[in-house]
Amino acid sequence: MTVEVAASTDPRTRTDGLGWVSRAVFGNERVALTVGGEPPAGHRALARYAVxxxxxxxxxxxxxxxxxxTTASLLAYNALRPPKVRAVRAALGTLSRVGALQRGFPTLTVSVPAGEEPAELLLAERLAVALGGAPLHAACGVRPPDPNHKPTLQLFAADGRPRGYAKIGWNDATRALVAAESAALRALAEVTGVADHPATPRLLAQLDWAGQVVAVVEPLPSRVQGVPVTDRPRIAALLAVARRGRPAAPPRPLAGSPFLARLAAEAARAAGAAPSGARAVAAVAGLGRRYGRTTVEFGHWHGDWVPWNLGLHDGRLVAWDWEHSGQDVPLGFDLAHDAFQRAVVLRAEPARTAADAIDAQLDRYGDRLGLAPAQRRLVADAYLLEMWLRTWRLADGGAGWNAALHPALLDVIEKRDTG
Structure with a gap:
C-alpha cells in the first residue's frame, strides 16, 4: 500500500470534507496540523490520526x-451499520490490531506550542476535562461539506471503552440543533419508569467552544442493534414519548392552540426573510380555516422518529438524535414523520408521494392513537407545514434549502388546501 506524502500541507486549507472537519475540530490557529511530517519547531505533538x-x-x-x-473506534456499534460499511470497518479493525494503520495510511499530527495549555486549544482535551480528566482518544467520520451536518467525535478511553459522542454545532443551524438536543436530553432525564418509553442516552456535558456549541452524549449500550427499516411503527412507544407518563390530555381545538400560534409566528418570520415565506403564511391561515374547530390531543414528539435513530437493547427500544424534539404538537406527528422519511429517504420518492404515505400510515394506525378521520387529516396537513418550516429554519440558519422539500413541499401543501 502506498502512503501519500504531503509533508507540510495543512488540511484546513482544503475545500473538501477533510478540510471542513479539520476546521471544525482543530479550529484554533495556534494548533498546528501536519501530514506526513513532524511538528513545527517549538511545538509538541499531542495526537496523531490515520487519514x-x-x-x-x-x-x-x-x-x-x-x-x-483505535480498534474500538472501528468496531463499536457495527451492528447499527449497513453490511458493506460493517465489512469495511471490520477489515480496518484487523489492520488496527496488527498495527498497520500508521504504516498504511497518511498520518495527521496535531501539535500545540510548547508551554500552551492543551485544554485551551484542543476540543478533545477540553472534553477530557469536562468528562473527568482522564485522557480521551477521538475518532471522527469525514463527510462531504454540508451546512446541515455536524462533525461528531467518538470518544474512547485508552483501553477502548466508549466514553461518549460529541456533536459540534458550528453554524447557526447546527448550533441551534445541538442546543435543542441538549435541552431535550435534560428534560428526558426526568422521565423515568414510564412503560414503553424508549431508553435515551444521557447528556454528559454541554459547552460553548470557540463559537461552537458542543454536546457530549453518553455512549449507546454496547450490544444495541438497529431496528430493521421494515419494522412496523411502535405505537405504544410513540404514545409514551408523546405523554411522558401522564394520562391522555383532553383534546383541544386547533384554533387558539400554542401550536397554531407558533406556526403563524414562524411563517411570519419566514415571510420577512424568504420570498416563499408568504406562501407559508397563507398555508397556516388555510390550516386554521380548515381545522380550527377540530380537536386533537397535543403532546411531545421525538422529531426525527425513523428506524435509523432507533435500536434494541435487551428487548428495550432505544432512541437517539433528539435534536428536533418539541412539545405542544398534535399527537401523531412522529407517526407521520416515520412514514414521510421512509418515503423520501429510503425510497427516494417525491414530496407528493411521501404525503400520500403519511395519509396511508395514519389511516392504518391512527385509530390506535385515538385519531378519527378528521384528526388524521389535521395531523397530516399540520405535519407537512411543520416540515416546511423546519426546512426554512435550517436554510435561514445557513444550512441551505433541502432540494427534495423546497419548493415541492409548499406545492403539496397548497394542493391539499384546495383539493
Missing part, C-alpha cells in the same frame, strides 16, 4: 497511539 483511506478520499480520522481505542 483513511487517503487525503483525497478521506472517510475517517482514526486516533493513533492507543491501539485498543
Amino acid at each position: 483513511v483511506p487517503s487525503l483525497a478520499r478521506a472517510r475517517f480520522l482514526l486516533p493513533l497511539g492507543a491501539p485498543r481505542a
